[in-house]
Amino acid sequence: MGKIALFCLLFLLSYANVFDSKCLPCHQRKKANLKVIFFNYLLYHSSERRVKKAMKAFLLHPDPKKSLFVKNGSIYRHHIDPQILDQALKTYWERYKVIGKIK
Numbered sequence: 001m002g003k004i005a006l007f008c009l010l011f012l013l014s015y016a017n018v019f020d021s022k023c024l025p026c027h028q029r030k031k032a033n034l035k036v037i038f039f040n041y042l043l044y045h046s047s048e049r050r051v052k053k054a055m056k057a058f059l060l061h062p063d064p065k066k067s068l069f070v071k072n073g074s075i076y077r078h079h080i081d082p083q084i085l086d087q088a089l090k091t092y093w094e095r096y097k098v099i100g101k102i103k
């Protein structure tokens with residue numbers, strides 16, 4: 001019983017951190033600034049629901065025409081499980097939403 005609980009906890013913790021463990025390191029390496037990306041999406045889509053929806057749509061079905069970050073058409077094709085993506089976008093939003101409040 002205890003083992004199962006521990007396993008579930010570890011599972012949840014690792015899920016909660018996909019943003020830090022998966023998204024951030026690569027973005028830092030490739031200099032794809034997540035702050036800039038967030039701001040572009042926020043300016044364009046304004047609401048939390050629309051920002052998340054647009055990012056999810058783009059990351060699951062990359063289309064150079066829909067990119068709000070890349071201008072030269074050479075987009076990075078993310079391969080992310082949709083459920084993991086939801087968690088990552090949740091963390092992403094919570095982490096950066098304050099930017100939208102700075103006037």
Ligand code: HEC
Pocket residue numbers: 018019022023024026027030032037055058059066067068069070074075076077078080084085088089092
């Ligand atoms: C292996 C590298 C890598 C990983 C892992 C990665 N990204 Fe990216 N991402 C990139 C690069 C490079 C770009 C810039 C090129 C582009 O926009 O396609 C990018 C662009 C983006 C964009 C902007 C899309 C656009 O062009 O409008 C978003 C949003 C994004 N990433 C979110 C995420 C999230 C959320 C995660 C984690 C679930 C993640 N990325 C994981 C490399 C990565």
